[in-house]
Amino acid sequence: MTLAAHDVRWSAERRMIVDGVTLRAEPGRVLGLIGPNGSGKSSLLRLLCRLRKVESGVVTLDDRDLAAMTRRDLAKRLAFVEQQASTEVQLCVCDVVKLGRTPHRGALASWTAADEAAVEAALERVDMSERHDQLWHTLSGGERQRVHIARALAQEPRELILDEPTNHLDIQHQLSILALIRRLGVTCILALHDLNLASLFCDEIAVMHEGKVVASGAPPEVLTEGLIAHVFGVAVSIRAGASGRRHIEYLIDPPE
Amino acid sequence: MSHAPLEPNWPARIAIALVALLALVTAVALAVTIGEMRIPLSIAFQALGNGLFDLGYPVSAIQQGVIFDYRLSRALMAALCGGTLALSGAILQALLRNPLAEPYVLGISAGASTGAVAVMILGFGGAVLTISGGAFIGAVVALLVVALLATGAGGSSDRVILAGVAGSQLFNAATATIVTTLANAEQARGVMFWLLGNFGGVRWPDVWVAAPVALICFGVCMLHAKVLDAFAFGADAAASLGVAVTRVRIVLFATTAVMTATMVSIVGTVGFVGLVIPHAARFLVGPAHARLLPACLVIGAIFMILADILSRILVPQQILPIGVVTALFGAPAFALILYRARRPS
Numbered sequence: 285m286t287l288a289a290h291d292v293r294w295s296a297e298r299r300m301i302v303d304g305v306t307l308r309a310e311p312g313r314v315l316g317l318i319g320p321n322g323s324g325k326s327s328l329l330r331l332l333c334r335l336r337k338v339e340s341g342v343v344t345l346d347d348r349d350l351a352a353m354t355r356r357d358l359a360k361r362l363a364f365v366e367q368q369a370s371t372e373v374q375l376c377v378c379d380v381v382k383l384g385r386t387p388h389r390g391a392l393a394s395w396t397a398a399d400e401a402a403v404e405a406a407l408e409r410v411d412m413s414e415r416h417d418q419l420w421h422t423l424s425g426g427e428r429q430r431v432h433i434a435r436a437l438a439q440e441p442r443e444l445i446l447d448e449p450t451n452h453l454d455i456q457h458q459l460s461i462l463a464l465i466r467r468l469g470v471t472c473i474l475a476l477h478d479l480n481l482a483s484l485f486c487d488e489i490a491v492m493h494e495g496k497v498v499a500s501g502a503p504p505e506v507l508t509e510g511l512i513a514h515v516f517g518v519a520v521s522i523r524a525g526a527s528g529r530r531h532i533e534y535l536i537d538p539p540e
Numbered sequence: 541m542s543h544a545p546l547e548p549n550w551p552a553r554i555a556i557a558l559v560a561l562l563a564l565v566t567a568v569a570l571a572v573t574i575g576e577m578r579i580p581l582s583i584a585f586q587a588l589g590n591g592l593f594d595l596g597y598p599v600s601a602i603q604q605g606v607i608f609d610y611r612l613s614r615a616l617m618a619a620l621c622g623g624t625l626a627l628s629g630a631i632l633q634a635l636l637r638n639p640l641a642e643p644y645v646l647g648i649s650a651g652a653s654t655g656a657v658a659v660m661i662l663g664f665g666g667a668v669l670t671i672s673g674g675a676f677i678g679a680v681v682a683l684l685v686v687a688l689l690a691t692g693a694g695g696s697s698d699r700v701i702l703a704g705v706a707g708s709q710l711f712n713a714a715t716a717t718i719v720t721t722l723a724n725a726e727q728a729r730g731v732m733f734w735l736l737g738n739f740g741g742v743r744w745p746d747v748w749v750a751a752p753v754a755l756i757c758f759g760v761c762m763l764h765a766k767v768l769d770a771f772a773f774g775a776d777a778a779a780s781l782g783v784a785v786t787r788v789r790i791v792l793f794a795t796t797a798v799m800t801a802t803m804v805s806i807v808g809t810v811g812f813v814g815l816v817i818p819h820a821a822r823f824l825v826g827p828a829h830a831r832l833l834p835a836c837l838v839i840g841a842i843f844m845i846l847a848d849i850l851s852r853i854l855v856p857q858q859i860l861p862i863g864v865v866t867a868l869f870g871a872p873a874f875a876l877i878l879y880r881a882r883r884p885s
Contacts, residue, residue, distance in 0.1 A: 335776050359782030366780075369773040372639060373827045386770045387782030391763045439781070 292341035303495035316486030359387035363436035384438025426457030571615035622844025629814025642814030647707030651682020652804035736861030812870020
C-alpha cells in the first residue's frame with residue numbers, strides 16, 4: 285500500500301483547481317501526471333504531500349489519513365522535490381543534501397554516522413559525490429535538480445513526489461534525470477509536460493484536465509490521439525518509433 | 541550503521557568560545573576605561589572587584605561610581621542590545637529569505653517606539669502597562685501590519701521589505717504626531733534623543749531586565765537552529781522537510797518582537813546592527829544557524845560596545861546618539877549588501 289487520493293478537492297480564490305480527484309500510486313512504480321498548464325497538476329501534488337490542505341476528500345498513506353500524521357513523521361516517509369527551488373544562502377552541495385536529515389534529527393541531536401551515511405549514499409545515487417563541496421549556486425540547472433533529488437533521498441522516503449523535475453533542462457539532462465528517477469526504486473509521482481517522455485519513463489499515467497483526472501492507466505492505453513486532441517487541443521499521430529517504442533508526433537498542419 | 545554521534549571537535553569548540561569570551565571581556569574593559577574621565581585598567585579592575593565581591597580596594601568614590609554604576613552597566617547593556625538585535629536580524633533574514641530583513645528595516649523598531657512613546661506621553665494603559673509592555677505591543681502590531689501589507693502585495697520576499705518601509709514610515713509618523721501634539725517641550729526633547737538610541741540613561745536595573753530576556757530568547761532561537769537551516773529553499777521546502785512552518789514562524793517572530801521591544805524600551809531604536817552583523821558573521825562562520833546564531837550574539841555585542849565607545853569620544857564634550865554611529869557604519873554596509881544581492885543573470 286502507498287499514497288492515494290480519494291475524491292480530493294481544493295480551490296483558490298473561489299476557483300476549483302483540483303476537482304474531485306481519485307488516484308492511487310502503486311508501490312515502487314512511477315506514476316506520471318500530465319495535463320495542460322493550469323490543469324491542477326502542481327496543486328494536486330501539493331495536496332498529496334500536505335503542503336496544501338484538502339477541502340474535501342482524503343489523502344491516505346498506507347490507508348492512514350495523511351492529515352492525522354505529524355509533519356515530521358510524514359517527512360520521514362514522503363519527500364517532495366519542487367520545481368526549481370533556489371536559495372540566496374551560500375550553501376555547498378553537501379549542506380543542501382544534509383537538509384534532508386532534518387526530520388530524522390531532534391532539536392539538540394548531533395550529527396551521527398547514520399546521518400553522514402545517508403547523505404553520502406544519496407549523493408552517490410544521483411552521481412554527484414564528486415561535487416560534495418561545490419557551491420550550490422555554481423551548479424547548472426540539471427545538477428541542481430540532481431542535488432534536490434539527493435536531498436529528498438537523504439530523507440529516506442518510500443514515496444517521492446516531483447513537480448516537473450525536467451522543466452527548463454536541455455534534452456540530455458531531461459533524459460538523464462528521468463532515467464535516474466526510474467532507477468531509484470521508490471514510489472514516484474511526478475508531473476511532466478512532455479508526452480513522449482511521460483510515455484517512455486512512466487509505468488502509469490494520469491491525465492488531468494480542468495482539475496479532474498480524465499484518464500489513467502498504462503501509457504499506451506491512456507495516450508491516444510483522441511484523448512490528446514481533447515485535453516491538449518493538438519492533433520497527433522501515434523505510431524511505432526525507431527526503437528519499437530511508441531512515438532507521438534505533433535501534426536502542425538493537420539489535414540482538413 | 542551506528543547512531544552514535546560523530547565526535548564533535550571539542551578542543552576547537554572550546555578554543556573558539558575562549559577567544560570569543562576574551563574579545564568580549566577586552567571590549568568591556570575598553571568601555572570602562574575610555575571616556576571623559578580616563579581611568580587606568582588596574583583601577584577599573586579594582587572597582588569591579590569592589591562592586592562585585594566587596595573586596596574593599598581603595599578606589600575613590602567618584603571613580604568607583606563611574607566605573608561600576610555608570611560605565612559597566614552601560615557596556616553590558618550595549619552588549620545585550622547589539623547581540624539581540626543581530627540575533628533578530630539573523631532570524632528574520634532566514635525566515636523571510638531576504639538579506640535586507642532586520643527589525644529596523646521591517647518597521648518593528650518603529651512600532652516598538654510608537655508603543656513606548658504612547659505609554660510614556662499618553663499614559664496609555666495606565667499604571668498596568670510598562671514602557672516595555674507598550675513597546676512589545678507596538679512591535680507586534682507593526683509586525684502584523686507589515687505581514688498583512690506584504691501578503692496583500694503578493695507575499696514575495698521583496699514585498700516584505702517594501703511593506704517594512706511603508707510600516708516604518710507609518711509608525712514613525714504616528715510617533716512624531718504623538719510627540720509634537722501632546723508632549724511638552726522637555727518631554728519632546730527627551731523622546732527625540734531616546735528615539736535615536738541612547739545608552740546614557742542605562743543603570744543596573746535595566747541590565748537585570750534585558751539580560752534574562754536576551755538569554756531566554758537566545759535559547760529559544762538555538763532550539764530552532766536546524767529548523768532555520770531548513771528554510772533555505774523556502775517555506776514549502778521547510779514544510780516538506782517536516783518543519784511545522786506556522787508554529788515556528790509564530791514562535792520566532794514573537795521572539796524577535798520581544799527582543800526588539802525590550803531593547804527599544806531601554807535604549808531606543810538602533811538601526812543597521814541587525815542588518816550588518818549577521819552578514820559579517822555568515823562571512824566568518826558560514827550559514828549554518830547552529831554556529832551563526834551564537835556568532836551573531838557575540839559579534840553584535842562587541843560591535844555595539846565599540847560603537848558606544850565611539851559615540852562617547854568621536855565629538856569631544858558631546859555624546860552622539862548610538863543610532864547615529866551605527867548608521868555611519870550600517871548605511872554603507874547596507875549599500876554593499878544591496879549591490880552584492882544583484883542577481884548576476
